Amino acid sequence: MNDRIIIIGAGAWGDALSKLTQINGCEPIIWSRSCGRVLAEMVTDCVAIISAVSMSGVPAIIERLRDSIAPHQIIVTATKGLDARTNLTPAQLWHQAFPNNPIVVLSGPNLSLEIQQGLPAATVVASQSADAANTIQEIFSSPKFRVYTNDDPIGVELGGTIKNVIAIAAGTCDGLKLGNNAKSALLTRGLAEIIRIGQYWGGKTETFYGLSGLGDLLTTCNSPLSRNYQVGYGLAQGRTLTEVLANLQGTAEGVNTTKVLIQIADRNQIYMPITVLVDRLLQGQITAPEAIVALMSRDRKSE
Structure with a gap:
């Protein structure tokens, strides 16, 4: 060419x-x-x-x-x-x-x-x-x-963007050595959260099960090469966000994305429990172990 x-x-x-x-x-x-x-x-x-x-x-x-x-x-x-x-x-x-x-x-x-x-x-x-x-x-x-x-450009774009928030949670999960069962549950419910806000934004449900949604989610949440994963992993080790970002090569977009998503979710009453806890973790309002307890002790519900 x-x-x-x-x-x-x-x-x-x-x-x-x-x-x-x-x-x-x-x-x-x-x-x-x-x-x-x-x-x-x-x-x-x-x-x-x-x-x-x-x-x-x-x-x-x-x-x-x-x-x-x-x-x-x-x-x-x-x-x-x-x-x-x-x-x-x-x-x-x-x-x-x-x-x-x-x-x-x-x-x-x-x-x-x-x-x-x-x-x-x-x-x-x-x-x-x-x-x-x-x-x-x-x-x-x-x-x-x-x-x-x-x-579906908006769906493709949101799948690749919102998964960075879940990747921070996944890095935290691995940093605490919580095992594969916890990690699988986190990614499954994280995908549901991505779809929930993605549909509000106008994305097609099927798009989030494709490469830019589920595919990108699996890669980013399972690779130490991911900067967002590294953020969560570092926080789980007890380091502050400032310390983690100072040693990061490049930008972890999930940090800023979390702030924006919280604003949108609050304004439109969109249920995003993982994102809420990631936001609190990033702000230093909660520790990684406390975030896991909060996530696991929510009200019982159907899938």
Whole structure:
């Protein structure tokens, strides 16, 4: 392929995405704040603009590009998070700024380090524009990276975002050495929580059982490579959140996502017991063992 694309973000995820496109013969341009080049000039003539920055960096990137993206260019968001100021997803922020552009969400069980090592993986590209999703599928598909299309971008995006909160809980579970029974129960009920708020947001139930939902949940909640898992594990060891984050390489998006989800759940009376306890744990209002006791001693109910 000779499509000209740009990847915004030179971190581990941006590097992994760059390697994937190169397998198909693309020569992606990579932009970061330290590259010394003007981003608005670099996006000219690009078929696709791929955003692989952390959630906190998305609004600033949008501002840099506000008058520089043509309506035919595809915007791909590969960020998993929620905006603390607006409570919007990355795709919603991009659509708000560029309502005439096709927006594609890329999400799945994709640990950056494994992809950089050339290990096989699969992902989902979702958009309301089938043509845009097909184009991005073609750019990223390879014998080592299987790409599925989907027409439920909000569901795909939320599956990859909300599971980070459950991953913090999973890391806590493993840090306390609670065993496989407890871990399985946590992930099962965590998925129910993801579906509950995902449906409120407009996502399709079946989407959350796919790669960007259940698939990403299983990967992130079972791998020490996951930064959100590391947060929970560190808290279970008795370290403070400040201490854990100071030794973390990269951003644990689940920390901010938890705050936003709590606001949305409270405002709309959505039952999210795991998220509530993760929030209290992150704020230092409760210890990891106390959180487990609180979770297990809730009122009896049917499944």
